[in-house]
Amino acid sequence: MDELPLDQVRTLLAVVDEGTFDAAAAALHVTPSAVSQRVKALEQRTGRVLLMRTKPVRPTESGEVVVRFARQLARLERDARAELGLAAEQGPVRIPIAVNADSLATWFLPALTRVPQDPPICFELHREDESHTTALLREGQVMAAVTSSPDPVAGCTVRRLGLARYRAAASPEFAAVHFTGSLAEDLREAPTVVFDRRDALQDAFVRSLTGGRSGAGRIRHLVPTSDGFRDAVAFGLGWGMVPEPQAEPLLRSGRLVELAPARPMDVPLYWQQWKLDSPALSTVAEVVATAAAEALLTDRGSGAPENA
Amino acid sequence: MDELPLDQVRTLLAVVDEGTFDAAAAALHVTPSAVSQRVKALEQRTGRVLLMRTKPVRPTESGEVVVRFARQLARLERDARAELGLAAEQGPVRIPIAVNADSLATWFLPALTRVPQDPPICFELHREDESHTTALLREGQVMAAVTSSPDPVAGCTVRRLGLARYRAAASPEFAAVHFTGSLAEDLREAPTVVFDRRDALQDAFVRSLTGGRSGAGRIRHLVPTSDGFRDAVAFGLGWGMVPEPQAEPLLRSGRLVELAPARPMDVPLYWQQWKLDSPALSTVAEVVATAAAEALLTDRGSGAPENA
Incomplete structure (x- = not known):
C-alpha cells in the first residue's frame, strides 16, 4: 500500500x-x-x-x-x-458512528451528551445493520460502531462493551388469548414480532424453552425500529423480546407482562473502531465505554444464555 | 413482456x-x-x-x-x-410495506392493529429511505409504501394521505444558552439535530425565517431514528423539527420548548402501492388511509408552508 x-x-x-x-x-x-x-x-x-x-x-x-x-x-x-x-x-470535527437500534433507543444518546462540546463535535449516527456496518467500517464511512458482531473488521480494533438484556413480553390482552397452556407449546403458534429477517432472538428464546425442538411461529410481523418494535408488542400485534430498559416502565404500568421472568436473553455488544489516533474519537470511545459499563450487564449473571 | x-x-x-x-x-x-x-x-x-x-x-x-x-x-x-x-x-399472507420513520413512530402502528387478523396477515415493515424505497417498490420487495415522495414508481398508484406537522423545538436549557437574541440569527449558529443527510426540514425552517438567506448552522448531529431524534433534541444536543405527536407530551411536561409556535412545517405524505388486485393489500390500504385521515392534517391550514 x-x-x-x-x-x-x-x-x-x-x-x-x-x-x-x-x-x-x-x-x-x-x-x-x-x-x-x-x-x-x-x-x-x-x-x-x-x-x-x-x-x-x-x-x-x-x-x-x-x-x-x-x-x-x-x-x-x-x-x-x-x-x-x-x-x-x-468547520467542526465530524465523528461518524454506526449504532445498533436498541442501543440508540436506550443508553447511547445519553452517553453522547457527556462528550465535551468544546471544540464542537458533530455526531453522525448511522443505523447499524450487521452486514452493512462491516462495509461502512471497511470503507471508512464510519469511524466506529456499536455492534453485536465480535468479528473485527480489517483495520479496526474490537472492545467488548457488555451484555444487553432482553425480556420476553406481550400485552396482557395478547397473553390472555394466546398463552393459556404450556408456554413452550403456545409460543410455537402465537404471532411474533421480530425486528427484521436477521433477528434470531425470538427463535432462540423459543428454542431455549423447547430444548431446541422448535423456533417461534410462522405469523411474524417485521418492525425494524426499536421503539416501533416495543410499541408493536404493547399494541398486541405479537409477543417479542424487548430490551430491558424499554420493557421496565411498561411492565411496571401493566401495559406489558413478562412471559418468563427467570429467562432473560443477553446479547453481547462490541465497540469497533479504526486503528487511528484521533483525539476526538478517543474521547468518544472512552465516554461510550464508561456509559456502557453503567448501562449494560458485565457478566453472564443468573444462568442466562448468551446469544450472538 | x-x-x-x-x-x-x-x-x-x-x-x-x-x-x-x-x-x-x-x-x-x-x-x-x-x-x-x-x-x-x-x-x-x-x-x-x-x-x-x-x-x-x-x-x-x-x-x-x-x-x-x-x-x-x-x-x-x-x-x-x-x-x-x-x-x-x-402459511400466512405477507404484506411487505416501507414506512417513513416518523409515521412508524407515531400513527402507523396503531393503524395496523385495526386490520382484521382472520386470516392472519404478517406485516413486514421496512424503514423508508427515499431513494431505497423507490428501488424496493420497483423491484417488488415491498407492495406499498408510506413516503414523502409524490413521484409514482413505475407500476404503482399514488394517493395523498395528508400532512404531517413538525414543530421547531429545543430543551429549555439549550434554548437559554443558544437563543438569546434574534431567533433567525441564533439558529444559524446553534447546533442542529438532523435525521440524515437528506433531511432538509431544519434548513427549510431557518430559510423561512431568514427570507431564504441562510440554512441551519454547521454543527449538525445526524440521528437517523425517529425516537432518537426526539431524544437528542430533548437531551440538548441541538434544536430540531420534531413531529407534533412526539413533541406534544414533551412540550406539555416542559422537557421541550417551542421556538416559533406560529410557524409549524407541514410535510405531505403519500401511499404508493402496486397496481395489483390483492384483497389483503386493499384492506390494509383502506385502514391506513382512514387512520391517516384522522392522524394527519388534511389542508394546508394556518399559512404553514408545504415542504417536500
Missing part, C-alpha cells in the same frame, strides 16, 4: 462519494477523462479492479481498502491542520 | 433473493449451471442485461422490472390458490 499516488487515491474517494465520474470531475474541478485516467492508473498500479462501474459506482472489496485509506488520510491531514491552528475554515 | 418463460423468471427471482447462483441452485434443487443457463436465456430473450454479477448479485434496472413481475406472479398464484382452498400449507 505504500507509494500510492495521493491524487489518484483522493480521486477514487471523490468518485465513490459523488457516485459518478462526471460528478467527481465537477467536485474536483478537473475533466471527466482526467478522473477516469487517474482511477485506471490506480487500478494498474494496485493490480486490482477498484470500482464496479454501476450507477452509482461502488468500490470493490479492494476498492474499499483504498477508500478507507483515503478517508483516514483526510482525517489525519485534518487533525494535523487543527493542531497547527489552520483548521478554522474547515 | 409477454411470453417470458416462467421458469426463467422464477429462477431470476431466486438468484436475486438468494444472492448467488449457487444459493439459488440449492433453493431450486437444480445445478448452478442450469441456473446460469436460464438467466442467460432470459437475458437473450429480453435483449437486456438483467443482473449485475456482484456479490451478492443485484438486478439491473431492467432486471428490477422482471423481478417485480416475478413477485406479482407469485402473489397472484398464491391468492388464486387461497381462493381455491389450496393455500393452507403456504
Whole structure:
C-alpha cells in the first residue's frame, strides 16, 4: 500500500462519494477523462479492479481498502491542520458512528451528551445493520460502531462493551388469548414480532424453552425500529423480546407482562473502531465505554444464555 | 413482456433473493449451471442485461422490472390458490410495506392493529429511505409504501394521505444558552439535530425565517431514528423539527420548548402501492388511509408552508 499516488487515491474517494465520474470531475474541478485516467492508473498500479462501474459506482472489496485509506488520510491531514491552528475554515470535527437500534433507543444518546462540546463535535449516527456496518467500517464511512458482531473488521480494533438484556413480553390482552397452556407449546403458534429477517432472538428464546425442538411461529410481523418494535408488542400485534430498559416502565404500568421472568436473553455488544489516533474519537470511545459499563450487564449473571 | 418463460423468471427471482447462483441452485434443487443457463436465456430473450454479477448479485434496472413481475406472479398464484382452498400449507399472507420513520413512530402502528387478523396477515415493515424505497417498490420487495415522495414508481398508484406537522423545538436549557437574541440569527449558529443527510426540514425552517438567506448552522448531529431524534433534541444536543405527536407530551411536561409556535412545517405524505388486485393489500390500504385521515392534517391550514 505504500507509494500510492495521493491524487489518484483522493480521486477514487471523490468518485465513490459523488457516485459518478462526471460528478467527481465537477467536485474536483478537473475533466471527466482526467478522473477516469487517474482511477485506471490506480487500478494498474494496485493490480486490482477498484470500482464496479454501476450507477452509482461502488468500490470493490479492494476498492474499499483504498477508500478507507483515503478517508483516514483526510482525517489525519485534518487533525494535523487543527493542531497547527489552520483548521478554522474547515468547520467542526465530524465523528461518524454506526449504532445498533436498541442501543440508540436506550443508553447511547445519553452517553453522547457527556462528550465535551468544546471544540464542537458533530455526531453522525448511522443505523447499524450487521452486514452493512462491516462495509461502512471497511470503507471508512464510519469511524466506529456499536455492534453485536465480535468479528473485527480489517483495520479496526474490537472492545467488548457488555451484555444487553432482553425480556420476553406481550400485552396482557395478547397473553390472555394466546398463552393459556404450556408456554413452550403456545409460543410455537402465537404471532411474533421480530425486528427484521436477521433477528434470531425470538427463535432462540423459543428454542431455549423447547430444548431446541422448535423456533417461534410462522405469523411474524417485521418492525425494524426499536421503539416501533416495543410499541408493536404493547399494541398486541405479537409477543417479542424487548430490551430491558424499554420493557421496565411498561411492565411496571401493566401495559406489558413478562412471559418468563427467570429467562432473560443477553446479547453481547462490541465497540469497533479504526486503528487511528484521533483525539476526538478517543474521547468518544472512552465516554461510550464508561456509559456502557453503567448501562449494560458485565457478566453472564443468573444462568442466562448468551446469544450472538 | 409477454411470453417470458416462467421458469426463467422464477429462477431470476431466486438468484436475486438468494444472492448467488449457487444459493439459488440449492433453493431450486437444480445445478448452478442450469441456473446460469436460464438467466442467460432470459437475458437473450429480453435483449437486456438483467443482473449485475456482484456479490451478492443485484438486478439491473431492467432486471428490477422482471423481478417485480416475478413477485406479482407469485402473489397472484398464491391468492388464486387461497381462493381455491389450496393455500393452507403456504402459511400466512405477507404484506411487505416501507414506512417513513416518523409515521412508524407515531400513527402507523396503531393503524395496523385495526386490520382484521382472520386470516392472519404478517406485516413486514421496512424503514423508508427515499431513494431505497423507490428501488424496493420497483423491484417488488415491498407492495406499498408510506413516503414523502409524490413521484409514482413505475407500476404503482399514488394517493395523498395528508400532512404531517413538525414543530421547531429545543430543551429549555439549550434554548437559554443558544437563543438569546434574534431567533433567525441564533439558529444559524446553534447546533442542529438532523435525521440524515437528506433531511432538509431544519434548513427549510431557518430559510423561512431568514427570507431564504441562510440554512441551519454547521454543527449538525445526524440521528437517523425517529425516537432518537426526539431524544437528542430533548437531551440538548441541538434544536430540531420534531413531529407534533412526539413533541406534544414533551412540550406539555416542559422537557421541550417551542421556538416559533406560529410557524409549524407541514410535510405531505403519500401511499404508493402496486397496481395489483390483492384483497389483503386493499384492506390494509383502506385502514391506513382512514387512520391517516384522522392522524394527519388534511389542508394546508394556518399559512404553514408545504415542504417536500
